[in-house]
Amino acid sequence: xxxxxxxxxxxxxxxxxxxxxxxxxxxxxxxxxxxxxxxxxxxxxxxxxxxxxxxxxxxxxxxxxxxxxxxxxxxxxxxxxxxxxxxxxxxxxxxxxxxxxxxxxxxxxxxxxxxxxxxxxxxxxxxxxxxxxxxxxxxxxxxxxxxxxxxxxxxxxxxxxxxxxxxxxxxxxxxxxxxxxxxxxxxxxxxxxxxxxxxxxxxxxxxxxxxxxxxxxxxxxxxxxxxxxxxxxxxxxxxxxxxxxxxxxxxxxxxxxxxxxxxxxxxxxxxxxxxxxxxxxxxxxxxxxxxxxxxxxxxxxxxxxxxxxxxxxxxxxxxxxxxxxxx
Amino acid sequence: xxxxxxxxxxxxxxxxxxxxxxxxxxxxxxxxxxxxxxxxxxxxxxxxxxxxxxxxxxxxxxxxxxxxxxxxxxxxxxxxxxxxxxxxxxxxxxxxxxxxxxxxxxxxxxxxxxxxxxxxxxxxxxxxxxxxxxxxxxxxxxxxxxxxxxxxxxxxxxxxxxxxxxxxxxxxxxxxxxxxxxxxxxxxxxxxxxxxxxxxxxxxxxxxxxxxxxxxxxxxxxxxxxxxxxxxxxxxxxxxxxxxxxxxxxxxxxxxxxxxxxxxxxxxxxxxxxxxxxxxxxxxxx
Numbered sequence: 001x002x003x004x005x006x007x008x009x010x011x012x013x014x015x016x017x018x019x020x021x022x023x024x025x026x027x028x029x030x031x032x033x034x035x036x037x038x039x040x041x042x043x044x045x046x047x048x049x050x051x052x053x054x055x056x057x058x059x060x061x062x063x064x065x066x067x068x069x070x071x072x073x074x075x076x077x078x079x080x081x082x083x084x085x086x087x088x089x090x091x092x093x094x095x096x097x098x099x100x101x102x103x104x105x106x107x108x109x110x111x112x113x114x115x116x117x118x119x120x121x122x123x124x125x126x127x128x129x130x131x132x133x134x135x136x137x138x139x140x141x142x143x144x145x146x147x148x149x150x151x152x153x154x155x156x157x158x159x160x161x162x163x164x165x166x167x168x169x170x171x172x173x174x175x176x177x178x179x180x181x182x183x184x185x186x187x188x189x190x191x192x193x194x195x196x197x198x199x200x201x202x203x204x205x206x207x208x209x210x211x212x213x214x215x216x217x218x219x220x221x222x223x224x225x226x227x228x229x230x231x232x233x234x235x236x237x238x239x240x241x242x243x244x245x246x247x248x249x250x251x252x253x254x255x256x257x258x259x260x261x262x263x264x265x266x267x268x269x270x271x272x273x274x275x276x277x278x279x280x281x282x283x284x285x286x287x288x289x290x291x292x293x294x295x296x297x298x299x300x301x302x303x304x305x306x307x308x309x310x311x312x313x314x315x316x317x318x319x320x321x322x323x324x325x326x327x
Numbered sequence: 328x329x330x331x332x333x334x335x336x337x338x339x340x341x342x343x344x345x346x347x348x349x350x351x352x353x354x355x356x357x358x359x360x361x362x363x364x365x366x367x368x369x370x371x372x373x374x375x376x377x378x379x380x381x382x383x384x385x386x387x388x389x390x391x392x393x394x395x396x397x398x399x400x401x402x403x404x405x406x407x408x409x410x411x412x413x414x415x416x417x418x419x420x421x422x423x424x425x426x427x428x429x430x431x432x433x434x435x436x437x438x439x440x441x442x443x444x445x446x447x448x449x450x451x452x453x454x455x456x457x458x459x460x461x462x463x464x465x466x467x468x469x470x471x472x473x474x475x476x477x478x479x480x481x482x483x484x485x486x487x488x489x490x491x492x493x494x495x496x497x498x499x500x501x502x503x504x505x506x507x508x509x510x511x512x513x514x515x516x517x518x519x520x521x522x523x524x525x526x527x528x529x530x531x532x533x534x535x536x537x538x539x540x541x542x543x544x545x546x547x548x549x550x551x552x553x554x555x556x557x558x559x560x561x562x563x564x565x566x567x568x569x570x571x572x573x574x575x576x577x578x579x580x581x582x583x584x585x586x587x588x589x590x591x592x593x594x595x596x597x598x599x600x601x602x603x604x605x606x607x608x609x610x611x612x613x
């Protein structure tokens with residue numbers, strides 16, 4: 001998976017028939033009436049952390065729910081450890097699912113909820129208590145374990161969902177937007193935990209619409225757009241691709257025309273547009289080089305730079321580039 | 328960086344046996360409700376009703392002639408008495424089915440908990456049996472169990488072979504009828520609870536569908552069309568007809584109890600089919 005592939009046709013993390021994975025999708029398609037949610041996705045997911053990236057509405061959650069057996073494919077099949085997931089709830093023993101939406105029992109305490117859900121997996125009460133305690137400890141929720149879930153903050157709710165997804169020691173863990181609403185500390189702790197789970201050999205799929213969030217956990221990503229797998233590969237390949245395309249950088253300064261004159265001379269700058277007396281937009285094909293040079297240029301020109309924003313260093317532009325490259 | 332074997336590896340660990348996958352759902356549901364004082368009071372009232380039945384039966388068996396002399400009438404202490412005792416519990420069936428059952432599935436749908444349930448190794452049948460078990464526990468505690476104890480009391484105070492020969496089969500028909508009653512009341516409630524979200528609406532809808540709300544309409548239609556078969560739409564009426572038949576009590580001449588039984592089976596099948604349709608981990612709105 002070193003080469004980045006980008007095409008409008010369905011691709012795979014690992015093409016079926018060449019190397020099988022723990023979880024395999026075989027031409028999985030899902031329609032919602034006349035609307036197609038996921039379109040003929042074929043892939044095989046291996047142990048470790050894999051990031052599923054896509055814009056809102058790209059089909060991430062639908063693909064997740066299909067892979068986790070929450071939705072039945074309109075066409076195709078999902079195989080978990082070689083067995084068809086459809087109508088085979090016994091296989092859920094190996095799946096941990098953390099839904100995007102809150103799906104909690106407000107009146108129960110965090111510990112009670114985990115114990116109950118573990119008992120649904122078939123663990124005895126005593127074993128469920130032990131496993132719940134371990135999961136609470138790993139998600140840093142032990143101190144709040146005996147409080148009703150109804151009083152939990154958004155971040156704590158995310159953590160308890162994460163805890164229930166991993167408490168039964170599953171082989172495949174689906175985490176649908178697990179960091180929504182988490183504070184930076186919780187986010188960092190949860191990312192570390194997800195990396196640990198991947199290092200333990202679990203097959204962890206994390207969906208997100210934020211590239212840098214996924215980058216902190218894994219280098220293996222899968223990009224989904226309009227219900228189809230758009231590209232898969234290493235994050236650095238994706239980064240390189242982004243850098244081959246001109247970046248638009250908006251700069252706020254005290255003299256836009258003066259700074260523009262200094263910047264236009266550099267080779268990494270493709271164009272400059274003065275957008276008012278104090279704002280200019282630069283197009284650069286080497287943003288990292290540009291950002292390294294900018295302070296020096298500003299100093300030489302005697303211009304005060306108040307701030308800058310990259311207008312398109314985001315997932316949306318990345319998808320636009322990939323679609324352009326694939327067509 | 329860890330390097331993993333990339334090929335398919337079957338998981339070889341031991342799996343725990345899961346003979347009663349629905350049991351944790353029953354236990355959790357019962358334990359959430361049972362400690363509440365209002366339910367304990369209602370359970371107590373249901374049992375007081377049966378204590379009165381036991382006292383009446385004692386009077387009949389030990390002083391039948393005296394009762395007849397004082398009140399000028401008496402009652403049959405055979406199987407029809409136990410049918411009457413069981414049938415008198417219908418008020419508790421209505422109360423507990425509404426109070427315990429109306430939120431059972433609706434709350435899971437509101438809280439999106441079905442996603443969590445069905446990410447565990449339980450089937451939809453396990454879920455349905457689990458939820459039905461919660462209702463069944465309370466209905467059995469207020470109908471079947473106290474009536475069975477009244478029967479044991481009767482056998483204890485009148486240990487004659489003649490009387491036992493008259494009522495020996497009562498526990499069996501009582502158990503079968505209670506199962507039918509609990510399944511019908513419970514499945515209809517779960518089906519409504521899986522369809523609507525507001526408890527009041529669920530309760531009213533269940534009363535209408537279960538039969539009580541239909542009675543005036545059914546009677547009107549029967550009177551206009553002069554066709555008795557419309558009565559089969561009343562599930563509570565069907566239960567009464569079948570129970571009376573099984574216990575050897577007087578049945579309504581209009582409809583044969585076998586037809587009532589068929590109507591109940593159809594109703595149960597319909598409720599289960601609807602319930603299965605509505606219980607999805609992810610609700611797709613088109």
